[in-house]
Amino acid sequence: MPFPRTHFEPEHEIFRDQVRRWLRDNLAEKVGKWREQGHVDRDDFRAFGDRGWLCLWADEEYGGPGIRDIRYDQVLQEETIRWTDIGFFHNAHSMLVGPYLDRFANAEQKSRFLPGAVSGDVIMAIAMTEPGTGSDLAAIRTRAEDKGDHYLLNGSKTFISNGIIGDLFVVAARTGEKRGQIGLFVVTADMEGFSRGRHLKKMGLPVQDTAEIRFDDVRVPRENLLGDPVQGFAYMAECLAVERTMSAISSLAHAQAAFDITLDFVKERRAFDRPIGAFQNTRFVMADLRARLDAAQAYLDQCVVLANDDRLTSEDAAAAKLICSELQGDVVDAGLQFHGGAGYMDEYEISHMFRDARIARIYAGTSEIMKEIIGRGLGLGERALR
Structure with a gap:
């Protein structure tokens, strides 16, 4: 069982249940169409807007619910990835682009731009x-x-x-x-x-x-x-900590989903008259991944708490992004390996997940850049050591 997550309140879990049921019943079946046409339908952005799930932080005067609690965005992203597809970038709309309007737009600009973004009629x-x-x-x-x-x-x-x-x-x-x-x-x-x-x-x-x-x-x-x-450069730097935290949330949610898919598979798939999960190598790899997933989740959840209080440092956000994206790559790779030849086939979800995961170590700042940020925070920058 996954390690208990203690930073959520009962209202977050109520929200999770609402999101999960709606996504499962209304959008899960559309993923194949999205993949074939190369984008999400605009109507699906509007559907999120109709439910008040876009730009949750937007104040009521602009049509939003005024919820400034990243834990709700975390729930929304985790359930979107589990029930639809990691490529549904409503998160980029709300939590990568939106904060620039929230932080740096004046009242007149907000009144022009935010209502359409909140409703989903304007995609950002x-x-x-x-x-x-x-x-x-x-x-x-x-x-x-x-x-x-x-x-x-x-x-x-x-x-x-x-x-x-x-x-x-x-x-x-x-x-x-x-x-x-x-x-x-x-x-x-x-x-x-x-x-x-x-x-x-x-x-x-x-x-x-x-x-x-x-x-x-x-x-x-x-x-x-x-x-x-x-x-503008300072503004971008100001928003990067939350952006990288959201990227880490996506990576870890994707990794958790891939782990669960693989766990079900190794319990059912048989080789040499026993489930492949009964082999020591399978047990050890899955056990190692379970422990790493729980450790990364605990760290990431604490980063979300800090971000809510505007206390998240660029170094901690970089560490979360680094840890979660690298772990995502390890989980989908192991998952595909345990699926064997089936994992190479498009009809198995792990095949899509393997390909989707690779970009996570590049966008929102490469793993190498994340290490640079963390290293400089340790006083190991080139200038500091001259």
Whole structure:
């Protein structure tokens, strides 16, 4: 049995039961369609909005429930992954993009942008990554030139999640000559000069649409600038701890689901007249994974508690993301191995999970970058040791 989780209250478990039943009865059967078409249906985002499950933190004046408790988002993400697909990126909409509006938008901007995001009529995405920059966000080349009442935006972005079905993009662009002078701008898909490039084909996550987008002399009204025009890099850093915590939640939920699928399989599948779970190697590997999953879950749950109190450090968030994404990879790999040849077949869910998991050690900051952050927190940065 999994180790008891003590950071949830009874109301979180009531919410979990509601989410689980609705997802199981209404969306689980749609996953095959999503995978084939390469994106989630817009109606399914709206359905989440109808239930008040998008941007839970949004205040009532913008149509939200005003729930500023990440544990509810954790429940929602865990059940989404278990009953549908890890590629349903409502989490990116609500907890990766949404916090930029919550933290840095003024009241007028919130009144324009949040109601549609809360209802699911407007799907949000964030546009940071560019060809050739990867994790080095300070080196982006997309530029926003100040023209007085508007900014003229030029450049391109790639690997944009929700890029095909997205309506509203928070775009990072250079606003000054110095490295790291970046502004954040709200760009909508109906602006002249905005265009989508390829719907990118990937190794995994077929449900999550990933695209290239371009900006060719896009006139962005000054009223769409979020906060200070040169503090965007600091704003992004401020939001990264929660973003990486949400990524860790996704990784660990995916790992837990893969473990459960594999446990059921090794109890039923027989070889040499006995279940393959009866072999010592199977027992030992599964026991090791169970212990690691419980330890990672306890650490991650504590990170969620700290994030709720705005006390989560970048180092702890990086550690959670590192631990959970690496463990996710180990679990799905072992799961596929124990499935044998069946695990290589698309009709078995572990095959999809194996491919979907690989990106977790790359997006939201690679494992190597996570180690750099943790190491610098230990005073082991290159500058500190000169």
